[in-house]
Amino acid sequence: MAARAVSLANKIILITGASSGIGRAAAEQFAETGANLILVARRAERLQELKSKLETAFGIKTHTVTLDLQDIPKVEKLIPGLPAAFQEVDILVNNAGLALGKAPAQDNDVADISVMLDTNCKSLAVLTKCAAKGMIARNRGHIINISSIAASDHYAGGSIYCGTKAFVTAFTDSLRHDLVGTNIRVTAISPGAVQTEFSNIRFKGNQEAADAVYSGIQPLTADDIADQIVYAATRPANVQIADIISYATYQASGTNIARVLAQQSGSQNA
Secondary structure (H helix, E strand, O other), X not given: OOOOOOOOOOXXXXXXXXXXXXXXXXXXXXXXXXXXXXXXXXXXXXXXXXXXXXXXXXXXXXXXXXXXXXXXXXXXXXXXXXXXXXXXXXXEEEOOOOOOOOOOHHHOOHHHHHHHHHHHHHHHHHHHHHHHHHHHHXXXXXXXXXXOHHHOOOOOOOHHHHHHHHHHHHHHHHHHHHOXXXXXXXXXXXXOOEOOOHHHHXXXXXXXHHHHHOXXXXXXXXXXXXXXXXXXXXXXXXXXXXXXXXXXXXXXXOOOEOOHHHHHXXXXXX
16 A cells, blocks of 8 residues: 655745755755745855745745844744744754764863754754744644754763754653644654764864765765655654654664775775
């Protein structure tokens, strides 16, 4: 029997971190379903380019918001400030997030701590609060939070980032309890090694360090994770996907990675 996908045509979907990586891929895949999009990110030029591309290709309506999610007062005003046609958010995808550095806890940079907490935790909680109020009033909606295997699979040098993702997973689980008895679904998506700009940002432009993260494996891609987001969003109304945890092949945890492809390449070049 074919999978029973629910139509998202004309639904309104708000995606943070939409200018690149998983957020951009999710926007592209949601656009294919006929959904209308609210795209939020810091880079205005990228947002405008994506808006033009998706509206031309799929005939959808797209609204862009240039916003640094560290600015929590502006995050709180985001949904109330949307145009009337975009006010009723059907699906919120809290995708924006980042890691900065891999210092041990005793050497964590205070500025980096603030950026990660504000972006990964505070903005997600505030935007969820604002979206959930409208969803409760309409008794429909879906909140999808992008977490990570780092939420439970902790590692040296990840004290703040792992902590923020543990927050995302715990927040998501608690939110599901808060909304039980409503028609609002709550999902966490928890990927392993995904090759996006994530490592470039973490290592602050050190391309060699960023490339080493994915050396010897075929990592997950932004499209792989976007596919999981859209899958969760298109299940029948009686199905609530609580969490999707995925690893790259050759990966068993955040740090247990068999660099098989690199080994094979070395053998062939010997």
